[in-house]
Amino acid sequence: MELVLAIGIGVLAGSGVFLLLRPRTFQVIIGLSLLSYAVNLFIFSMGRIRLNAAPVLDPAANDPALYTDPVPQALVLTAIVIGFAMTALFLVVLLASRGFTGTDHVDGRER
Amino acid sequence: MSFLDHLIIMPILLPLGAAALTLLFDDTRREIKAGINFAATILLVAVAIALLMQTDAVTREGTELTVTYQLGNWPAPFGIVLVADRLSAIMVLLAGILGINALIYSMARWQAAGPHFHMLFQMLLMGLNGAFLTGDLFNLFVFFEVMLAASYGLLLHGSGVLRVRAGLHYIAINLAASSLFLIGVSLIYGVTGTLNMADLALRIPHVPANDLGLLHAGAAILGIAFLVKAGMWPLNFWLPTTYAAASAPVAGLFAIMTKVGVYIVLRLTLLLFGEHAGASFGFGQTFLMIGGLATIAFGTVGVLASQSTGRLAGYSVLVSSGTLLAAIGMGDRAVTGGLLFYLVSSTLTISAFLMLVELIERARVAGADVLAVTMEAYGEDDEELEHEEEVGVVIPSTMAILGVCFALCGLLLSGVPPFSGFISKFAMLSAVLQSEDAASPIPASTWWLIGLLIISGLASLIAMTRTGIATFWATLEGQTPSVRVIEIAPIAILIALCLGLTVAGGPVLRFMDLAADALHTPTDYIEDIIGTTPAAHAGGAS
Numbered sequence: 027m028e029l030v031l032a033i034g035i036g037v038l039a040g041s042g043v044f045l046l047l048r049p050r051t052f053q054v055i056i057g058l059s060l061l062s063y064a065v066n067l068f069i070f071s072m073g074r075i076r077l078n079a080a081p082v083l084d085p086a087a088n089d090p091a092l093y094t095d096p097v098p099q100a101l102v103l104t105a106i107v108i109g110f111a112m113t114a115l116f117l118v119v120l121l122a123s124r125g126f127t128g129t130d131h132v133d134g135r136e137r
Numbered sequence: 138m139s140f141l142d143h144l145i146i147m148p149i150l151l152p153l154g155a156a157a158l159t160l161l162f163d164d165t166r167r168e169i170k171a172g173i174n175f176a177a178t179i180l181l182v183a184v185a186i187a188l189l190m191q192t193d194a195v196t197r198e199g200t201e202l203t204v205t206y207q208l209g210n211w212p213a214p215f216g217i218v219l220v221a222d223r224l225s226a227i228m229v230l231l232a233g234i235l236g237i238n239a240l241i242y243s244m245a246r247w248q249a250a251g252p253h254f255h256m257l258f259q260m261l262l263m264g265l266n267g268a269f270l271t272g273d274l275f276n277l278f279v280f281f282e283v284m285l286a287a288s289y290g291l292l293l294h295g296s297g298v299l300r301v302r303a304g305l306h307y308i309a310i311n312l313a314a315s316s317l318f319l320i321g322v323s324l325i326y327g328v329t330g331t332l333n334m335a336d337l338a339l340r341i342p343h344v345p346a347n348d349l350g351l352l353h354a355g356a357a358i359l360g361i362a363f364l365v366k367a368g369m370w371p372l373n374f375w376l377p378t379t380y381a382a383a384s385a386p387v388a389g390l391f392a393i394m395t396k397v398g399v400y401i402v403l404r405l406t407l408l409l410f411g412e413h414a415g416a417s418f419g420f421g422q423t424f425l426m427i428g429g430l431a432t433i434a435f436g437t438v439g440v441l442a443s444q445s446t447g448r449l450a451g452y453s454v455l456v457s458s459g460t461l462l463a464a465i466g467m468g469d470r471a472v473t474g475g476l477l478f479y480l481v482s483s484t485l486t487i488s489a490f491l492m493l494v495e496l497i498e499r500a501r502v503a504g505a506d507v508l509a510v511t512m513e514a515y516g517e518d519d520e521e522l523e524h525e526e527e528v529g530v531v532i533p534s535t536m537a538i539l540g541v542c543f544a545l546c547g548l549l550l551s552g553v554p555p556f557s558g559f560i561s562k563f564a565m566l567s568a569v570l571q572s573e574d575a576a577s578p579i580p581a582s583t584w585w586l587i588g589l590l591i592i593s594g595l596a597s598l599i600a601m602t603r604t605g606i607a608t609f610w611a612t613l614e615g616q617t618p619s620v621r622v623i624e625i626a627p628i629a630i631l632i633a634l635c636l637g638l639t640v641a642g643g644p645v646l647r648f649m650d651l652a653a654d655a656l657h658t659p660t661d662y663i664e665d666i667i668g669t670t671p672a673a674h675a676g677g678a679s
Contacts, residue, residue, distance in 0.1 A: 046313060051305065058312050065316045072327035097332070098323065101275055105319055108282045112315070115289060116308050123305050126298045132309070134302040 031071055038064035051120045051130050055113065062109040066102050073098035144191060145206045145221050145270060147184045148229050151177055152263035159255045171244055174255040178237045181262065185230035192226045193648070203655075203665045205272070213666045214336040220272035220666060223652035224477065228269040228393075228400055231481060234634065235393050235488050236262050238627035242492050243386035245621045250295040250384065257294070260287035261390065268397050272666060274322050274332045274359075277401070281318065285311050288394060295384045303375075303382035310375050314365040321359025328352045335666035338408050338659060342415035353420055356409065360402065360421060367398030368458045370432040377439065377451030385495035388450075389627075392488035395454055396480060399461045403473075406465060407656045422468045429463025430585050432456075437593040440600045446494045446608075449600055453490065453550055456593045457483040463586050464565055471571065473653035475564030478646055482557040482638055486549040489631035493542055496620050496628075497608055535620045540609045542625070545632050547601030552594040557638035562590060564646060 038060050045057025073095035081096035120130075127134035155177030159170045192204055206219040221229075240258065248254045264284025271277050289311075293304045326332055328348050329340045344352050365372045376395070380388050402425070410420040436455030443449040460483075464476040545556075552558040569583050638645055655662065663669075 046309075054309055058309070058316075061313070061316050065319045069319060069323040072323040098326070101323070101326075104275070104279065108279070109315075112282070112286065112308075112312055115286065116305075116312065119289070119293065119301060119305050119308055122293075122296075123301045126301050132305065134298065134305075 027075055027077075031067065031075065035064050035067050035071070038067070049131055049133075051123065051132055054132060055116055055120060058116065059113055062105075062113070066105055066109070069098050069102045069105060071098075141187075141191065142206070144184060144188055145204050145219050146208075148181060148188070148233075148266035148270065149219075149263055151181055151184065152259040152266065156256045156259035156263065159259065160253075164252050167248060170255040171240075171248060174240055174258060175237075175244075177259060178233065178240055178262070181266075182230070182233040182237055185226065185233045188221055189223075189226040189230055192221050192223050193651075203662055205666050213668070214331055214333045217276045218272040218333065218335075218666055219270045220335075220662070221270055222655055222662060223648065224400070224404070224656060225269045227477070227481065227652065228396070229266050231396075231484055232262060232265045232269070232393055234631075235390055235484070238488065238631055239386040239389040239492070241623055242389060242627045245624045247295065247384050247386050251293075253290065254294055257287045257290040258390070261291060263287075265393060265397060269400065272334050274325065274334060274337070276332075278315075278318055278322060281397075282315065284394070284397070285315070288391065291387045291390070292379065292383050294387055300382045300384075303379045306375050307379045310365065314362045317358050317365075318362035321355050321357075321362060324351060324355025324358065328355065333666070334405070334408055335659075335663040338411075338414075338663050339667060339669070341409055341417055342413060344417075346416065349416060353417070356405075356420065359405075363398040363401045363405075364428065364462075365398070366395065367402060367462065368395050368432065368455050369428045369462055370435040370455075370459070373432065373435070373455055373458075376455060377443075377448045380451040380454060380491065381445065381447030385492045388491040388494075389488045392454065392484055392491055395458050396461075396484055399458060399465070399480065402462070403465050403476075403656070406468075407473075408659045408662070411657065411659055413660070419468060422466050424466075425462050426466025426582055426586075429459045429461070429466055430582075430589055432459025432462060433589045433593050435459070437589070437596045440593075440596050443600065446497055446604055449604060450487065450491050450494050453597060454487055456597065457487060460562075460565075460590060460593070463589075467569060467583075467586070469568065470653055470657045471568035471650075472565055473656060474646065474650035475561060475566075475568050477649040477652055478557075478564055478638075479561035481645075482549070482561045482635055485631050485635050485638075486546060486558065489542070489628045489635075490546045490550065492624075492631075493539070493546060493628050496539055496624060497543065497604075499620070536609060538625060539620065540605070542628050542632060543601070543605055543609070545635075547598065547605065549632070549635050550601065551598035552590075553598065555639060557635045557642070558594075560639060560642045560646075562594070566590065 042057045042059075042061030042064055045053045046061065048054065048057070076094035079092065079094040081094050081099055083093060123134060124130055129136055155173055158173050162169050164170075188204070204221040205213075206221075207213060208217045208219065211217070236258070243254065243258075261284055264280050264282075264287055267280030268277055268284060271280055289304065289308050292307060293300055322332070325337065328344060328351050329337055331337055331340060341352070361372070368376045380391060383391055406421060406425070410417050410422075412418065414420075433456055436452050436457075436459055439452030439455065440449060443452055457479075461476060461480055464472050464479070549556050549558040552562040566587055569586060570579065
């Protein structure tokens with residue numbers, strides 16, 4: 027489980043960084059998306075990996091060991107929403123840039 | 138609870154409410170939007186002054202040091218807290234002052250260059266104030282994103298090729314930095330199990346030795362996210378282009394955006410890795426010192442090499458950031474007092490200069506030497522604006538007034554006596570020299586800082602003189618540019634505030650020293666929020 031998650035995050039982050047450094051705006055936006063997926067999984071894993079445990083406390087059973095940490099789940103939800111909104115905004119700027127310069131190069135001109 | 142207890146949340150709620158209110162009107166009724174924005178920003182300045190007095194008064198009684206506010210009345214390590222000490226109050230007031238001046242400037246014509254200017258303007262203020270007041274790391278991320286989202290919109294305000302291109306780079310680098318921010322925050326949470334800054338300061342001394350590497354990695358990654366914002370070399374190549382591309386009032390407000398990064402680096406370095414931090418004491422200081430010195434050097438070369446006034450202003454921002462980061466790297470109580478003075482003085486100066494740049498460029502356009510870049514920056518939208526809306530009275534003897542403002546900006550930037558630029562630099566340098574033991578030799582890094590500070594001042598003076606001669610002593614063909622009173626007034630106010638800082642240098646510096654003391658001794662800060670001191674916490678843990 028840990029290995030699968032670690033490899034998953036690593037592959038996503040690696041591909042994200044590679045694409046982020048490419049010269050086409052579309053590659054950059056896909057790279058940023060992949061990077062944010064990797065980050066979201068990473069935040070999630072920082073609450074320790076627990077199987078079959080609820081994040082919501084039951085008043086009848088007060089032992090914290092029975093539950094998974096709810097804080098990273100709340101954090102990741104916020105991060106997903108913000109990341110999604112920012113990607114959408116970047117997409118608009120990307121299209122504006124394409125319209126203004128007629129090229130999809132990140133510098134607005136071919137080298 | 139009286140109204141005053143809720144004062145601390147007003148700098149966040151006020152802009153939020155004003156932003157929502159401006160959305161109710163469409164862009165044909167721009168004067169109503171401007172009125173709401175103006176009223177809200179004036180109120181914000183008043184609230185900030187009240188908050189500043191509140192934080193100062195609490196301390197004088199000798200009992201409490203900070204004003205804390207528990208959101209939803211959740212107790213501190215579990216809920217989110219807002220915290221105002223002297224430093225936060227200064228920063229909120231600074232944001233308000235820059236806001237009101239940028240707003241007055243924009244009323245002449247820039248507010249009409251695109252939709253939703255006033256809404257984005259208020260949201261940027263909300264994000265800034267939230268980042269200054271929050272006491273929780275993840276809440277800081279949220280306010281950071283509010284601020285950044287608004288800044289993306291404001292940077293693109295007025296549109297045009299140059300702005301969209303600069304905006305694309307700016308957004309991409311900030312999205313990448315936000316990812317780093319999240320990685321850093323979650324690493325720190327994974328190691329310590331808390332996100333409250335004061336609680337973190339309590340727990341960091343007790344982190345087991347084999348987890349320290351992970352904690353430091355998290356703090357370093359988090360730091361990179363802020364240093365991108367603060368513009369430390371080599372993370373700052375986006376900055377001069379972005380600031381030169383932004384429209385003038387937006388650039389004037391952006392002057393405080395780099396200072397947000399500096400503020401958080403200052404707060405977290407001293408709170409988390411201060412005197413009581415045990416094995417983590419002084420983490421990152423050497424890095425900040427070297428990075429700051431490199432930034433000053435890079436900014437100095439950039440200032441000298443700049444062809445356009447806009448880029449010259451951008452590189453001045455870098456010099457200011459570098460000075461602050463290097464001074465944080467000194468980690469000395471007396472230096473921090475001077476550093477805070479420099480922060481306020483240089484932010485006001487740079488904001489005035491960034492707005493002045495546009496008026497000077499306008500003079501250039503009226504003259505013969507039209508820069509291709511400038512024309513591209515203004516695009517076609519501006520041409521139409523010239524005809525429809527220009528508000529306010531045109532001032533007489535434009536070039537003389539612009540020249541005086543420019544000269545004062547130059548003196549303030551380069552730190553020539555008798556202005557506040559000089560006092561702040563002098564306060565820092567004398568503290569650097571005095572803090573050392575008389576017997577031991579002064580370390581090389583201190584000499585580097587002194588040398589680079591003085592050389593950067595000289596470089597600013599040379600570059601400003603050169604630009605001034607080329608602009609104001611050149612023979613103008615055709616008409617002189619028309620400058621409105623409401624465009625020159627904000628610049629004059631900002632410069633006058635800098636002169637006020639000079640006159641009131643003593644009291645202000647004493648205030649800054651008190652703020653620096655509180656930063657270097659965070660025991661009371663932690664006690665106010667969590668209710669226990671580091672010493673008591675250590676006793677309970679062992």
